[in-house]
Amino acid sequence: MDYVEVRVQAPRELSDILVAELAEVGYNTFEDNDEGFCAYIDEDQFSADNVAEIMSRYEGMGSVGYEHRVITRQNWNAEWEKNFQPLVIADQVSVRAPFHEARPELKHEIVIMPRMSFGTGHHDTTALMITNQLHIDHQGKRVLDMGCGTGILAVMAVQLGADYVLAVDVEPWTAENAADNALENNVQDKVEARLGDVTALEGEEPFDLILANINRNVLLEDMGAYAQYLKSGGPILFSGFYEDDLPLIREAAEKAGFQYESHLVQNHWVSAVFRQPA
Template identity: 75%
Template sequence: MDFIELRVTAPADLTDILVAELGEVGFDTFEDNDEGFCAYTTEDAFNQEAVSEVLAKYATWPSGHPTADSRVITRQNWNTEWEKNFEPLVISEQVSVRAPFHPERPDLPYDIVIMPRMSFGTGHHNTTALMIENQLTVDHQGKRVLDMGCGTGILAIMAVHLGANYVLAVDVEPWTAENAADNAQENNVQDKVEARLGDISALDGEEPFDIILANINRNVLLEDMGAYYRYLRPGGPILFSGFYEEDMHLIRAAAEKEGFRYQSMRTRNDWVSAIFTKPE
């Protein structure tokens, strides 16, 4: 299957809003550039009418209206596109996130190699980086971890680097689950990361987890909050992201209604990653 690249030109103060909006209409991979960003989805999921509606909502944005052009990228050319556009990244001066063609960073304690294919989560988006920053504060040693909405598998790989014994990485897109498995193998953690296709129902029959990582979007988090509570062991933390700071009150209210206790949050460019725990 081929992919669609949507090249969006937009003012800097609008790009994160557009990323969130496009994420709701089928796009799941984003890459910043000097003019705005590129968004990617599969050809069968591309909906031009939905894209036009998103752009029309911001046609009178004070700092400038957004525009977008689309093109088809064949599957065999995908790696070439990422080699041209994917820059290495350092998070919290501890974690190197790079593609296989980037040089290693032996001066940093953690090294994650990602070949994104068509999956969200290279670490460049604020939510992924915020999640990793929060992971660095959580004890993963010997833990059983759930990564919901795993994308490239970057958070699952980070969990293993931090000492997790097992990570179940779940995503609703077939190519994403495949990509997470490939990246686990690229990072030599395939014996501890299981990539599984599905939504929250893919957890049927699973024992509770010690840690849950849920970087998805506001609506899915709200809808599945009760299931997260059931699948987390008492005393365990759950790390949320994928929503704006203005929606934090909704996430917190839903989490506390289920019984979670708020611990802390990080923000960057209006995005949030928050930590809650399940009481013992």
């Protein structure tokens, strides 16, 4: 299945509102840009009328424009190869494609080919999650990566010492891509890519650590399941939501029994660390 990209031109204060509105009708990935943001949804879930209705609510609140296009697997790969630049996260982690030069002076290196998956490290949420991972003990741990995208967080987890990572995503090509990237980074023996949502965890023993970089609505819906599948004393890292949504995430997490520890902010996006009480 292909994606529909809705490219929105709007001021920052209105962009935050529009992202929340689009998330309510099924858009599950967002990327900021200089003009506003892009929102992505599966092609079979796209409704031009829904987008037009949402945009009409905010007429007169600022200069707003939007357009949409279908992104096929072939076009996605071509766009990615044309635009993807290597980057460094937290002065420790090199994220690059196979055709970029290695950075041996850095402590960690992750090689990513994303196909149609999201999560090259360029989005603020991925960079924030990796930054938080660098401060979490992964040694010998059993890790769950929910909404794994390219598998970049799973690869990072193994490089930080994890013994096993279950990487789960709802899109078939994403699960395939995560498996491919595990192989590309020589961690295929420690990463299992699985297709599905939180129901794909049925029968699993609790994990030592959970990574959940998805979106606000999915995090809120699945919070109880995360509590079920996290060991006593274990940390859980959340991202995929804006700073304004942190109180809502925190309320749901604490209701599920998690204890708030810290959070990072970058360009209004957040990655927060909570913990299951010991």
